[in-house]
Amino acid sequence: ILNVEQSPQSLHVQEGDSTNFTCSFPSSNFYALHWYRWETAKSPEALFVMTLNGDEKKKGRISATLNTKEGYSYLYIKGSQPEDSATYLCAPPINTGKLIFGQGTTLQVKP
Amino acid sequence: DGGITQSPKYLFRKEGQNVTLSCEQNLNHDAMYWYRQDPGQGLRLIYYSQIVNDFQKGDIAEGYSVSREKKESFPLTVTSAQKNPTAFYLCASSMTSGNEQYFGPGTRLTVT
Numbered sequence: 001i002l003n004v005e006q007s008p009q010s011l012h013v014q015e016g017d018s019t020n021f022t023c024s025f026p027s028s029n030f031y032a033l034h035w036y037r038w039e040t041a042k043s044p045e046a047l048f049v050m051t052l053n054g055d056e057k058k059k060g061r062i063s064a065t066l067n068t069k070e071g072y073s074y075l076y077i078k079g080s081q082p083e084d085s086a087t088y089l090c091a092p093p094i095n096t097g098k099l100i101f102g103q104g105t106t107l108q109v110k111p
Numbered sequence: 112d113g114g115i116t117q118s119p120k121y122l123f124r125k126e127g128q129n130v131t132l133s134c135e136q137n138l139n140h141d142a143m144y145w146y147r148q149d150p151g152q153g154l155r156l157i158y159y160s161q162i163v164n165d166f167q168k169g170d171i172a173e174g175y176s177v178s179r180e181k182k183e184s185f186p187l188t189v190t191s192a193q194k195n196p197t198a199f200y201l202c203a204s205s206m207t208s209g210n211e212q213y214f215g216p217g218t219r220l221t222v223t
Contacts, residue, residue, distance in 0.1 A: 004153075034211065043115075043201070043214035044154075089153065097142070097161065097208025098169065103153040 002029055006090055006102035013080050014110050020076045021105040023090030027071030030092035034099060035064055035075055039086040047075075047088075080109045114138065115215035117202050122220045124196075132187045132218045134202030143185035144203040144212065147171065154201065160185055161208045189220065196222045 005024045013019050023033065032051040038044040048057040050066040050073065057064050061078045077084055087106045091099035115136045124130045136143065142161050146154040156169030160179040174193025179185055185204075189196045199219050203212040 032209070036212075043216055044212075045214070046211040049211050091154075093209045096167070098144070098156055098159055098167075099212065100156075101146075101154040103151075 002026060002094065002100050004090065004092060004100050004102040006088075006105050008105060009103065010106040010108070012108045012110065015081060017080050017109075018076070018078045019080055019107065020074055021088055021107075023073040023075070023102055025071050025090075025092045025100075027069055029094060030071070030100075031068060032093055033066050033068075033073045034091045034093065035073070036089040036091065037086045038089060038104070044089060077107070080107070082109045082111050085109045115202060115204055115213055117200075117215035117218050119218060120216065122218055124220070124222050126222055127191045128222075129188055129190050130196075130220065130222075132189065132200055132202075132220070134185045134187065134215060135183055136185075136204045136213075136215075137183060138204055138206075138213060139182070140204035140206050140213070141182070142205045142208045142210070143179065144205075145169075145175075145177065145185070145187045146201045146203065148199045148201065157187065157200075159208070189222075196220060 035047040036044040053068040055066045064075045066073045087104040089104045091101045118133045144159040145157040158177040160166035176188045201217045202215040205212045
């Protein structure tokens with residue numbers, strides 16, 4: 001089973017702080033990357049689908065970058081708000097199209 | 112409303128019984144997936160289907176079976192051969208394999 005690692009495992013920040021997480025994967029196996037947000041008592045929802053090396057995506061205060069050559073992606077949250085509290089999952093697709101999910105980074109934003 | 116439905120939300124079964132979890136989507140998606148989540152672990156793929164009447168094993172298919180007779184439906188049967196069936200089960204679909212996935216609300220199965 002191919003390994004996808006996310007760090008940190010959990011993060012506690014104050015409202016207004018900016019933060020970032022890392023997703024690492026074997027660069028030779030993956031060509032793209034999905035980021036999902038999973039809020040408590042809800043279903044995971046897609047944040048970004050990134051398909052090109054060097055791709056940068058932004059949605060409001062959240063942005064992500066992708067480096068498939070070196071096998072990592074960063075997710076940034078600027079000015080964290082309590083509603084950003086969730087588990088953030090990264091998942092590169094392999095050639096068959098199935099996703100390999102990391103264990104996630106759980107973010108808690110304190111008001 | 113378009114989306115994915117899973118039923119029931121909570122399911123309780125006695126050890127040794129087979130149980131079928133329902134997953135229905137009205138998004139006209141070709142691909143559907145079943146995942147399992149255990150405490151402290153990420154989502155692990157049980158089975159996936161890229162098209163009607165076809166499906167492939169995921170990383171942890173032992174003790175599970177699926178069918179894909181209709182585009183909208185992808186039921187998962189947890190058989191008595193599954194050694195640790197108690198878990199949270201999520202169904203998802205995507206337009207085609209590799210695209211953004213849309214998830215259902217999940218079914219929490221408890222086997223005693």
